[in-house]
Amino acid sequence: MEDTKPNAPNAAPDQDASSAAAAQSGGESSLEELEALTAQLAEAERSVAEMRDTLLRERAEIENQRRRLQREVEQARRFANERVLSDLLPVCDSLEQGLAVQTEDVAPLREGMQLTLKSLLKVVEQNGLKMVDPLHQPFDPEQHQAMNMVETDQHAPDTVVAVLQKGYMLNDRLLRPALVAVAKAPGA
Structure with a gap:
Protein backbone atom coordinates (compact mmCIF):
# COMPACT_ATOMS: atom_id res chain seq x y z
CA MET A 1 0.00 0.00 0.00
CA GLU A 2 1.17 3.34 -0.97
CA ASP A 3 1.01 6.36 1.11
CA THR A 4 -1.24 8.82 -0.65
CA LYS A 5 -0.83 11.70 1.72
CA PRO A 6 0.85 14.64 0.11
CA ASN A 7 2.61 15.73 3.34
CA ALA A 8 4.09 12.32 4.10
CA PRO A 9 7.29 12.60 1.99
CA ASN A 10 8.04 16.06 3.37
CA ALA A 11 7.43 14.99 6.98
CA ALA A 12 10.02 12.22 6.88
CA PRO A 13 12.95 14.46 5.93
CA ASP A 14 12.10 16.88 8.73
CA GLN A 15 11.84 14.02 11.19
CA ASP A 16 15.17 12.58 9.97
CA ALA A 17 16.85 15.94 10.39
CA SER A 18 15.55 16.40 13.93
CA SER A 19 16.50 12.81 14.91
CA ALA A 20 19.94 13.32 13.38
CA ALA A 21 20.40 16.49 15.41
CA ALA A 22 19.20 14.71 18.54
CA ALA A 23 21.47 11.77 17.78
CA GLN A 24 24.41 14.11 17.30
CA SER A 25 23.81 15.92 20.58
CA GLY A 26 23.06 12.54 22.23
CA GLY A 27 26.20 11.12 20.68
CA GLU A 28 28.28 13.85 22.24
CA SER A 29 26.79 13.19 25.68
CA SER A 30 27.10 9.45 25.08
CA LEU A 31 30.77 9.96 24.21
CA GLU A 32 31.26 12.01 27.38
CA GLU A 33 29.52 9.30 29.42
CA LEU A 34 31.72 6.67 27.80
CA GLU A 35 34.85 8.67 28.60
CA ALA A 36 33.65 9.14 32.21
CA LEU A 37 32.89 5.43 32.57
CA THR A 38 36.27 4.55 31.05
CA ALA A 39 37.98 6.84 33.58
CA GLN A 40 35.98 5.26 36.43
CA LEU A 41 36.90 1.79 35.18
CA ALA A 42 40.58 2.73 35.00
CA GLU A 43 40.40 4.14 38.56
CA ALA A 44 38.63 0.99 39.81
CA GLU A 45 41.22 -1.22 38.11
CA ARG A 46 44.03 0.84 39.68
CA SER A 47 42.32 0.57 43.08
CA VAL A 48 41.91 -3.21 42.69
CA ALA A 49 45.58 -3.52 41.68
CA GLU A 50 46.62 -1.55 44.79
CA MET A 51 44.39 -3.70 47.00
CA ARG A 52 45.77 -6.88 45.43
CA ASP A 53 49.32 -5.63 46.00
CA THR A 54 48.50 -4.74 49.63
CA LEU A 55 46.88 -8.13 50.18
CA LEU A 56 49.89 -9.96 48.77
CA ARG A 57 52.28 -7.90 50.91
CA GLU A 58 50.21 -8.55 54.05
CA ARG A 59 50.05 -12.29 53.31
CA ALA A 60 53.82 -12.34 52.84
CA GLU A 61 54.32 -10.45 56.11
CA ILE A 62 52.03 -12.85 57.99
CA GLU A 63 53.88 -15.82 56.52
CA ASN A 64 57.22 -14.28 57.54
CA GLN A 65 55.94 -13.69 61.08
CA ARG A 66 54.66 -17.27 61.26
CA ARG A 67 58.05 -18.62 60.17
CA ARG A 68 59.90 -16.32 62.59
CA LEU A 69 57.66 -17.41 65.47
CA GLN A 70 58.09 -21.06 64.53
CA ARG A 71 61.88 -20.59 64.53
CA GLU A 72 61.76 -18.86 67.93
CA VAL A 73 59.59 -21.61 69.42
CA GLU A 74 61.97 -24.25 68.08
CA GLN A 75 64.96 -22.38 69.54
CA ALA A 76 63.19 -22.02 72.89
CA ARG A 77 62.38 -25.73 72.88
CA ARG A 78 65.96 -26.70 72.00
CA PHE A 79 67.56 -24.44 74.61
CA ALA A 80 64.93 -24.50 77.37
CA GLY A 128 61.23 -24.78 90.73
CA LEU A 129 61.78 -28.32 92.00
CA LYS A 130 60.58 -28.95 95.55
CA MET A 131 61.14 -32.15 97.52
CA VAL A 132 58.15 -33.98 99.00
CA ASP A 133 59.23 -35.66 102.25
CA PRO A 134 55.98 -36.60 104.03
CA LEU A 135 57.41 -38.46 107.05
CA HIS A 136 54.94 -38.34 110.01
CA GLN A 137 52.36 -36.47 107.94
CA PRO A 138 48.89 -37.69 106.92
CA PHE A 139 48.85 -39.86 103.80
CA ASP A 140 47.84 -37.82 100.71
CA PRO A 141 47.06 -39.97 97.64
CA GLU A 142 47.54 -36.88 95.45
CA GLN A 143 51.23 -36.66 96.42
CA HIS A 144 52.11 -40.06 97.90
CA GLN A 145 52.05 -43.63 96.66
CA ALA A 146 51.52 -46.20 99.41
CA MET A 147 53.85 -49.15 98.95
CA ASN A 148 52.78 -51.03 102.09
CA MET A 149 50.78 -50.77 105.31
CA VAL A 150 52.47 -51.12 108.70
CA GLU A 151 50.57 -52.10 111.84
CA THR A 152 51.57 -49.77 114.65
CA ASP A 153 50.10 -48.16 117.73
CA GLN A 154 52.80 -45.47 117.85
CA HIS A 155 51.30 -43.46 114.94
CA ALA A 156 47.77 -42.54 113.99
CA PRO A 157 46.23 -44.59 111.18
CA ASP A 158 46.85 -43.23 107.67
CA THR A 159 50.06 -41.51 108.75
CA VAL A 160 53.27 -41.89 106.75
CA VAL A 161 55.69 -43.88 108.93
CA ALA A 162 58.50 -44.40 106.39
CA VAL A 163 59.58 -42.76 103.14
CA LEU A 164 61.05 -45.27 100.73
CA GLN A 165 61.66 -42.68 98.00
CA LYS A 166 61.10 -38.93 98.20
CA GLY A 167 58.71 -37.31 95.79
CA TYR A 168 59.14 -34.06 93.87
CA MET A 169 56.93 -31.17 92.79
CA LEU A 170 57.85 -28.94 89.85
CA ASN A 171 56.29 -25.50 90.18
CA ASP A 172 53.40 -26.88 92.29
CA ARG A 173 52.77 -29.80 89.93
CA LEU A 174 53.58 -33.35 90.99
CA LEU A 175 56.61 -34.63 89.12
CA ARG A 176 57.04 -37.87 91.06
CA PRO A 177 54.99 -39.13 94.03
CA ALA A 178 56.74 -40.10 97.25
CA LEU A 179 56.83 -43.88 97.84
CA VAL A 180 55.73 -44.39 101.43
CA ALA A 181 54.73 -46.87 104.10
CA VAL A 182 51.47 -45.99 105.85
CA ALA A 183 50.43 -46.78 109.41
CA LYS A 184 47.32 -48.82 110.15
CA ALA A 185 45.77 -49.73 113.48
CA PRO A 186 46.82 -53.13 114.88
CA GLY A 187 44.34 -55.84 113.96
CA ALA A 188 42.62 -53.63 111.32
Missing part, protein backbone atom coordinates in the same frame (compact mmCIF):
# COMPACT_ATOMS: atom_id res chain seq x y z
CA ASN A 81 67.21 -26.50 79.66
CA GLU A 82 70.26 -24.35 79.04
CA ARG A 83 70.05 -22.48 82.36
CA VAL A 84 69.43 -25.62 84.40
CA LEU A 85 72.22 -27.50 82.71
CA SER A 86 74.69 -24.66 83.13
CA ASP A 87 73.74 -24.53 86.83
CA LEU A 88 74.38 -28.29 87.09
CA LEU A 89 77.88 -28.11 85.62
CA PRO A 90 79.51 -27.18 88.98
CA VAL A 91 77.78 -30.21 90.54
CA CYS A 92 79.28 -32.43 87.83
CA ASP A 93 82.67 -30.83 88.44
CA SER A 94 82.41 -31.56 92.17
CA LEU A 95 81.52 -35.20 91.51
CA GLU A 96 84.45 -35.59 89.11
CA GLN A 97 86.84 -34.03 91.63
CA GLY A 98 85.53 -36.33 94.36
CA LEU A 99 86.01 -39.39 92.19
CA ALA A 100 89.56 -38.31 91.35
CA VAL A 101 90.61 -38.34 95.01
CA GLN A 102 92.53 -41.51 95.96
CA THR A 103 92.09 -42.12 99.69
CA GLU A 104 91.32 -44.97 102.05
CA ASP A 105 89.49 -42.68 104.47
CA VAL A 106 85.77 -42.53 103.68
CA ALA A 107 85.02 -39.44 105.80
CA PRO A 108 86.34 -36.85 103.29
CA LEU A 109 84.53 -38.63 100.45
CA ARG A 110 81.29 -38.61 102.43
CA GLU A 111 81.71 -34.93 103.29
CA GLY A 112 82.35 -34.12 99.60
CA MET A 113 79.23 -36.05 98.58
CA GLN A 114 77.15 -34.15 101.15
CA LEU A 115 78.43 -30.82 99.83
CA THR A 116 77.73 -31.92 96.25
CA LEU A 117 74.19 -33.01 97.18
CA LYS A 118 73.61 -29.67 98.92
CA SER A 119 74.80 -27.88 95.77
CA LEU A 120 72.53 -30.04 93.59
CA LEU A 121 69.48 -29.42 95.79
CA LYS A 122 70.14 -25.68 95.66
CA VAL A 123 70.19 -25.76 91.83
CA VAL A 124 66.97 -27.76 91.53
CA GLU A 125 65.17 -25.57 94.09
CA GLN A 126 66.17 -22.44 92.14
CA ASN A 127 64.58 -24.03 89.09
